[in-house]
Amino acid sequence: MVLAPNDGLPVTENSIEAQPKTFMGRVQSQWKKFEKQLVAYNLEARGIERVQPDERHDLRSLGYTQVAILWFSINLAANNITLGMLGPAVFGLGFLDSSLCAVFGMLVGCVPVAYMATFGPRSGNRTMIIARYIMGWWPSKLVVLLNIIVLLGYALLDCVVAGQILSAVSGNSMSVVVGIVIVAIITWGITTFGYQVFHYYERYAWLPQLIVLSMLAGVAGPNFNISSKSHGDSATLAGNRLSFFGLNLAAAITYSGGAADYFVYYPENTPRWQIFSVTMIGLSTSFTFAFLVGIGLASGMVVNTQWEEAYGISQGALIAEAFKPLGSFGSFCGVVVALGLVANLIPPTYSSGIDAQILGRWASAVPRVIWNTIGVVIYTVCALAGRAHLAEIFTNFLALMGYWVSIWMAITIEEHFIFRRKSGFNWAIWNEQKKLPLGIAALIAFLIGWVGAILSMAQVWYIGPIAKLVGDYGADMGNYVGFAWAGLVFPVLRMWELKRFGR
Numbered sequence: 001m002v003l004a005p006n007d008g009l010p011v012t013e014n015s016i017e018a019q020p021k022t023f024m025g026r027v028q029s030q031w032k033k034f035e036k037q038l039v040a041y042n043l044e045a046r047g048i049e050r051v052q053p054d055e056r057h058d059l060r061s062l063g064y065t066q067v068a069i070l071w072f073s074i075n076l077a078a079n080n081i082t083l084g085m086l087g088p089a090v091f092g093l094g095f096l097d098s099s100l101c102a103v104f105g106m107l108v109g110c111v112p113v114a115y116m117a118t119f120g121p122r123s124g125n126r127t128m129i130i131a132r133y134i135m136g137w138w139p140s141k142l143v144v145l146l147n148i149i150v151l152l153g154y155a156l157l158d159c160v161v162a163g164q165i166l167s168a169v170s171g172n173s174m175s176v177v178v179g180i181v182i183v184a185i186i187t188w189g190i191t192t193f194g195y196q197v198f199h200y201y202e203r204y205a206w207l208p209q210l211i212v213l214s215m216l217a218g219v220a221g222p223n224f225n226i227s228s229k230s231h232g233d234s235a236t237l238a239g240n241r242l243s244f245f246g247l248n249l250a251a252a253i254t255y256s257g258g259a260a261d262y263f264v265y266y267p268e269n270t271p272r273w274q275i276f277s278v279t280m281i282g283l284s285t286s287f288t289f290a291f292l293v294g295i296g297l298a299s300g301m302v303v304n305t306q307w308e309e310a311y312g313i314s315q316g317a318l319i320a321e322a323f324k325p326l327g328s329f330g331s332f333c334g335v336v337v338a339l340g341l342v343a344n345l346i347p348p349t350y351s352s353g354i355d356a357q358i359l360g361r362w363a364s365a366v367p368r369v370i371w372n373t374i375g376v377v378i379y380t381v382c383a384l385a386g387r388a389h390l391a392e393i394f395t396n397f398l399a400l401m402g403y404w405v406s407i408w409m410a411i412t413i414e415e416h417f418i419f420r421r422k423s424g425f426n427w428a429i430w431n432e433q434k435k436l437p438l439g440i441a442a443l444i445a446f447l448i449g450w451v452g453a454i455l456s457m458a459q460v461w462y463i464g465p466i467a468k469l470v471g472d473y474g475a476d477m478g479n480y481v482g483f484a485w486a487g488l489v490f491p492v493l494r495m496w497e498l499k500r501f502g503r
Contacts, residue, residue, distance in 0.1 A: 047368045048357045050430050051124040051264045063266065064278050066203065067117070070262060071282030073206035076213065077344040078337050079154075079161045080287060082315040083251055084294025088301070089311065091240040092231040095224070095299045098244065102291040105245040107284060109252025109402075112409045114279035116256045120263030121270035123427040127260040128355045133425050134412045135446070136439015142446075143408055144358045147257035150401045151348035151355070152379045154254070159184055159383035162341040164316025169323075169334035176314075176387045179338065184380040187345040191353070191376075192369050195265065198346055205343040206286075212333040212340075217293050219330075220322040223304050224296035232471070239471030243458055246476045250402025252287065253479075256409060258351035297322055349375055400459065406479040407449035410487035411442050419494055437503050441493035449486030453478035 087098025119130050128147055131140040163179030190201055230237055263275065297318055301308040310321035319337060323330030353372030357364040363371075429435040458467040458474035466481065467474035497503075 048126055048129060048354055048364060050129070050427065053124065053268045055265070056121075056124070056267045057265050063270075064274055066199065067263065067275060068278040068282035069206060070199065070202045071279055072286045073202040073204075073209075073343050074347055075283060075286035075344070076206050076209045076290060077158070077341050078165060078290075078316070078319060079158050079341060079344055080251070080290035081213075081294035081297070081319060082161055083248070084291035085298035085311070085315055085318070086247065087244050087295050088228065088298040091244045093240060093244060094228040094230040095226045095295060097230045097237075097241060098295040098299070099292060101241050101245040102248045102295060103288055105248035106252045106287045106291065109249040109254075110280055110283045110287070112253050112405070112413075113255040113259045113283060114276040115413070116259035116409075117263060117279045118260075118272040118275045120260035121266035121268060121275065122272070123260065123425065123430075124264050124268070125260070125427055125430050126264065126354050126358075127256070127258050127351075128358050129430050130260060131408070131412075132430065132436050134408075134415050134437070134439075135442045136437045137433040139439035139443040139446070141359055142443075143257075143404070144355050146401075146404045148352050148355050148375075150254050150257060150405070151352040152375055152382070153401060155187075155345050155348045155352075155375070155379040156383045156386065158341045158345045159380060160387050161316050162338045163383070163387060164314040165319055165334055165338035166316075168310075168314070168317040168320035169331040169338070177384055180380060180383045180387065183339065183342055183345060184376055184383075186339070186342050187349050188373065188376045190342070191346055191349045191372055194350075194368075195262075198350055199262075201346065202343055205340065208336050209340040209343070212336045213289065213293060215326070215333055216319070216322055216337070217296070219325050220293075220297060220300070223300040223307070223322075225299040225302050226296070228299045228302060236471035236473060239458070239467075239473055239475035242470065242475040242477060243473075246402070246479050248287075248291070249479055250405075252283065253402055253405045253409070255283075255347075256405050258347060258355075261351050261354060262347065349379075400457070400478075403450070403453040403457070403478045403482050404446075406483040407446055407453065407486045410449065410483045411445055411490050414487060414490050415442070415494070418491060419498070435503075438497065438501055440501075441490060441497040444493055445486045445490035448489050449482040452485035453482030456481035 084098070084102055087093045087102060088095070091098075093101065116127060116130075119125070119127070123130060128140070128144045131143045134140070135143055159180045160176070162183040163176035166179030166182070167174050167176045190197055230240070232240060259279070263270075266275075297307065298311070301311055301318075306324075307318055307321055310317040316338075320331075320334045323334050326333060349372060352375040353368045356371035356375070357366065357368060426435070455464040456466040456476075457464045457478040458476040463474040464478075467477060469475075470477075
């Protein structure tokens with residue numbers, strides 16, 4: 001299946017000649033020529049413009065397989081292994097408790113991602129463009145900004161994990177800084193050329209990861225402490241379970257902000273249930289494998305002092321240490337695992353470049369490639385600054401960023417199934433402000449949901465009054481309460497908005 005069209009803004013020689021002979025005119029002229037070269041080589045120059053139904057591709061036998069492979073390839077990465085480690089290492093949960101919280105939390109978080117992925121073929125619009133139909137023209141920019149922060153934050157985490165592993169397998173002769181820069185440059189090269197290269201890379205990136213991670217599970221598995229028990233009294237244990245469940249839910253649900261981006265070239269009549277099903281399969285299988293390996297490694301630290309010492313250096317060092325029995329081949333496997341994080345870096349990098357164009361008409365005039373480059377620079381610099389604090393970033397950033405997605409999903413689902421159940425969406429008006437909802441109801445519900453999330457959050461730097469009611473360390477319930485509060489008030493507010501303004 002061909003994955004990307006010869007798309008982009010139509011450019012003619014006359015339009016190039018017509019550019020004024022000012023400095024900006026010459027820059028624009030040169031850029032149009034560059035875009036034309038991208039199109040000539042079947043590479044993507046398109047930004048946020050809707051992919052029209054007649055621009056879509058034939059969905060051949062590989063089409064649905066590609067969806068599952070894409071998600072499997074993205075998620076079968078070391079960052080999810082390090083996330084799994086937090087169950088035993090940070091929350092004091094045993095192997096069974098950690099595994100159940102990780103897998104079921106992830107499954108709950110995957111459902112909204114699979115749901116949003118179905119909008120890609122149906123609408124031809126990017127995910128944050130679809131947010132305009134839910135939040136309105138101006139309020140949706142808040143969602144876009146939050147999504148960009150999430151995307152760049154995830155990319156930061158990937159870079160740090162990759163840098164840690166490369167440094168560890170080199171015997172610390174290579175600094176974490178060099179490793180971070182290497183994976184960032186590779187990611188920039190792939191995402192700059194857009195949809196086609198992105199999809200082809202993900203189609204094959206999963207195989208070496210599956211091989212080396214299976215070897216990791218095989219060589220390290222005998223040291224997994226699968227009989228380990230959770231620590232704390234019943235209330236504290238309940239709080240830690242809720243927090244770790246929510247952390248894994250957040251890790252999955254944050255893909256919702258870009259899920260439609262990757263399937264906008266699929267035919268408009270692609271069955272929703274098939275996109276939903278294969279997305280769930282790809283996400284859940286890769287998440288589960290990575291989480292269980294990470295939980296096993298962390299549980300084994302109780303009986304393996306070398307693993308405990310390695311974890312004291314970094315989570316990446318623990319992965320490298322677990323490969324040690326394989327000798328120099330184990331070091332090679334560690335390098336493969338580190339470079340495998342590129343597959344996880346590509347989607348947030350690609351989507352952040354598109355989302356930046358939605359911030360305003362001025363932003364849409366800046367090509368996706370430029371925004372893509374700016375995003376890479378930002379998360380690389382942040383990764384260099386935060387490379388020594390991966391666990392803190394994971395436990396604080398991930399859960400916090402999951403709040404807004406949960407709140408937004410409550411509003412999106414209700415708008416779709418209650419207020420658009422019969423009328424549907426007119427996807428052609430994606431860029432017509434006056435025909436889109438005002439977004440008053442959605443914005444108020446969004447803010448109310450945030451109030452609930454803040455009152456129920458449990459982070460190192462703040463524990464909300466509702467969260468404090470559970471255990472010694474509180475229970476992070478921000479995702480659940482934020483979703484519930486927004487879901488309760490939005491229908492009433494939306495009915496008022498429709499009655500008052502008719503939009």
